[in-house]
Amino acid sequence: xxxxxxxxxxxxxxxxxxxxxxxxxxxxxxxxxxxxxxxxxxxxxxxxxxxxxxxxxxxxxxxxxxxxxxxxxxxxxxxxxxxxxxxxxxxxxxxxxxxxxxxxxxxxxxxxxxxxxxxxxxxxxxxxxxxxxxxxxxxxxxxxxxxxxxxxxxxxxxxxxxxxxxxxxxxxxxxxxxxxxxxxxxxxxxxxxxxxxxxxxxxxxxxxxxxxxxxxxxxxxxxxxxxxxxxxxxxxxxxxxxxxxxxxxxxxxxxxxxxxxxxxxxxxxxxxxxxxxxxxxxxxxxxxxxxxxxxxxxxxxxxxxxxxxxxxxxxxxxxxxxxxxxxxxxxxxxxxxxxxxxxxxxxxxxxxxxxxxxxxxxxxxxxxxxxxxxxxxxxxxxxxxxxxxxxxxxxxxxxxxxxxxxxxxxxxxxxxxxxxxxxxxxxxxxxxxxxxxxxxxxxxxxxxxxxxxxxxxxxxxxxxxxxxxxxxxxxxx
Numbered sequence: 001x002x003x004x005x006x007x008x009x010x011x012x013x014x015x016x017x018x019x020x021x022x023x024x025x026x027x028x029x030x031x032x033x034x035x036x037x038x039x040x041x042x043x044x045x046x047x048x049x050x051x052x053x054x055x056x057x058x059x060x061x062x063x064x065x066x067x068x069x070x071x072x073x074x075x076x077x078x079x080x081x082x083x084x085x086x087x088x089x090x091x092x093x094x095x096x097x098x099x100x101x102x103x104x105x106x107x108x109x110x111x112x113x114x115x116x117x118x119x120x121x122x123x124x125x126x127x128x129x130x131x132x133x134x135x136x137x138x139x140x141x142x143x144x145x146x147x148x149x150x151x152x153x154x155x156x157x158x159x160x161x162x163x164x165x166x167x168x169x170x171x172x173x174x175x176x177x178x179x180x181x182x183x184x185x186x187x188x189x190x191x192x193x194x195x196x197x198x199x200x201x202x203x204x205x206x207x208x209x210x211x212x213x214x215x216x217x218x219x220x221x222x223x224x225x226x227x228x229x230x231x232x233x234x235x236x237x238x239x240x241x242x243x244x245x246x247x248x249x250x251x252x253x254x255x256x257x258x259x260x261x262x263x264x265x266x267x268x269x270x271x272x273x274x275x276x277x278x279x280x281x282x283x284x285x286x287x288x289x290x291x292x293x294x295x296x297x298x299x300x301x302x303x304x305x306x307x308x309x310x311x312x313x314x315x316x317x318x319x320x321x322x323x324x325x326x327x328x329x330x331x332x333x334x335x336x337x338x339x340x341x342x343x344x345x346x347x348x349x350x351x352x353x354x355x356x357x358x359x360x361x362x363x364x365x366x367x368x369x370x371x372x373x374x375x376x377x378x379x380x381x382x383x384x385x386x387x388x389x390x391x392x393x394x395x396x397x398x399x400x401x402x403x404x405x406x407x408x409x410x411x412x413x414x415x416x417x418x419x420x421x422x423x424x425x426x427x428x429x430x431x432x433x434x435x436x437x438x439x440x441x442x443x444x445x446x447x448x449x450x451x452x453x454x455x456x457x458x459x460x461x462x463x464x465x466x467x468x469x470x471x472x473x474x475x476x477x
Contacts, residue, residue: 001066002439003029003224004431005054005073005155008233009255010034010300012050014057015425016066017432019441024432024455026425029064030057036095044092047081047151051158058211058221066222070435071159071211072229073152074236074427077172078130081154083147083163090144093151096128097339104132108190115273120184122266122279123174124292130173134191148197152231159226160209163199166228168235168288170201171281178266178279178287204230204239204283205438229434230283233427234258234290237398239283239445240423240430242453247393249384250290251377251411252426253401255297259380260290267387275383283434284445289388291380294332296401298369301343306362312403318363319370320406327371328356367406374410381415394418398426405461412461419461423452 004015014030032053036043054073061069082090094100105127108117114125123129134148149157150169157163170176175187183195202208206228211221230236237252252258266279266287280288303310310318328351340346344365351358351368359365377395385392395417397408402421412419423429433448442448 001069002432002435003058003061003066003069003071004229004236004428004435005057005071006233006236006428006431007034007050007073007075009076012053013428014054014061015428015432016061016069017428017436019436022454024429024451026428026432030060032056036097039092042092042100043095043098045079045095045151047089047093047154051155054155054159055215055219055221058224059219062220062222068223070225070227070439072227072231072431072435073155074229074231074233074431075152075155077150077169077232077234078126078128078133079151080130080133081149081151082141082145083149083154083157084144085146087146089154090141094133096133100136101127101132104136105129108132108135111190112186115270117174117187118273119268120177120187121174122178122268122272122287123172124276124278126292131175131187131191134193137192139192142192145193145197147199148193149199150231153199156208156226156228159211159215161212162209164202164206164208164228165199166206166231167201167203168230168281168283169232171279172232178268178281202228203285204228204235204434207438227435227438229431232280234280235282235288236430236434237427238262238288238430239434239448240426240428240452241396241398242420242423242449242456242458243394243396244446244449244453247391249381249392249395249417251395251397251401252399253295253397253404253407254399255295255300257293257295257373257377257401258288258290259293259377259384260288261384261388261390261392263287263289263388272387275387277383277387283430289384291384293373293376293380294337295373298332298337298343298347299366302347302362302365302369305342305344306365308362310362315362315366316404316406318361319367322361322363322367324357324359324364324367324371326357327368328354328359329375330368330372332369332372332376370404370407370410374407374414377411378414381417392417394420397421398423400424408459408461409464412463416463418463420458421461422458423456425456426452429456
């Protein structure tokens with residue numbers, strides 16, 4: 001038996017996976033809420049809550065008759081925990097959406113150019129990258145820090161007592177060189193930290209160790225071997241893409257939209273920098289060459305703020321019914337949509353300020369978002385083909401957004417590519433197949449992807465109703 005711990009920005013869950021009659025069968029056994037809130041002057045994650053929920057989920061597994069398992073943890077990227085010399089956490093875990101890094105990225109560029117940082121790391125510039133978070137830290141707390149552990153590495157440490165740094169998540173820090181796969185000393189100096197404050201780098205599939213006996217006894221847990229999976233949730237999601245061969249791209253569609261392709265070598269040239277693509281590390285020493293695009297975060301905020309409560313399926317249905325033959329063009333990647341006080345008002349103000357139709361209903365608002373996301377995806381796919389010099393035929397959409405039939409169809413129409421949607425559980429599946437490879441149940445990543453393809457339903461969307469790359473979609477066509 002294998003258990004994936006998959007924690008996102010708004011929720012987490014434990015999912016079991018096992019082979020039955022040649023199929024991968026999964027079951028969610030525990031789900032819990034997540035989120036950040038103000039703690040003093042910073043927005044922070046409740047990391048103790050996450051740890052307790054993992055243990056609670058494993059207790060449930062034991063009560064269901066699971067006495068032995070492997071376990072892999074994936075979470076979001078870039079956020080970290082500062083560990084003191086006594087092995088304890090020095091303070092709360094600050095969330096990447098906190099404003100403490102405002103202006104820090106630009107300060108770092110004064111000491112080292114964007115081109116040089118990109119040449120060293122290949123990582124997309126985001127103000128919340130660990131490089132800029134660390135550069136914003138007070139020197140006093142860094143001087144007290146023995147180890148800097150990213151969130152999933154910290155949770156692994158709490159379970160096993162072993163401090164390690166998993167490669168796929170570590171790559172997002174913008175501190176590692178993708179060619180020699182080591183920490184860059186000059187960038188560490190800019191961040192005000194040093195090599196000894198980071199744990200040993202390990203690849204997905206590395207066995208970390210067993211859950212500490214003290215925890216097993218206190219919580220009545222299964223015998224559990226913890227394995228380093230693609231601990232960046234996007235790395236696990238891409239490992240779970242049911243693709244084979246060449247000429248395919250992926251879109252991991254959730255709070256963020258991660259659109260790209262899988263490569264054996266990074267692309268570190270100025271064109272790649274200019275178009276803001278990133279070379280994050282993937283499972284099996286691949287590179288996730290992708291662009292980070294705003295995603296369902298906008299819809300999540302619209303749903304939260306809208307005076308009538310709609311679930312996500314109902315929002316999609318309202319969008320399909322919206323009579324918007326010429327939806328407003330909105331540049332959703334504008335920084336104003338990253339963390340506005342009111343997402344609905346921000347969208348409406350943008351449309352009003354650009355003298356376009358102002359969407360009002362939940363259907364109009366959501367269709368406007370879906371239309372503009374599909375346009376952004378189409379543009380990014382064109383850029384991707386130019387940068388890689390490869391012609392794409394298929395786009396695999398995985399994650400929760402794969403259920404959004406109108407966005408899938410719009411993306412097929414605008415891009416001119418065949419879209420294959422599913423599975424929605426790609427992150428948990430990618431997490432599980434890395435465990436299965438480590439356990440000797442699967443021979444390779446390709447074998448794992450073939451297993452996923454044969455085990456879960458997929459849906460195909462073919463281009464229709466709009467010109468390739470069109471920015472105007474007739475919802476009635």
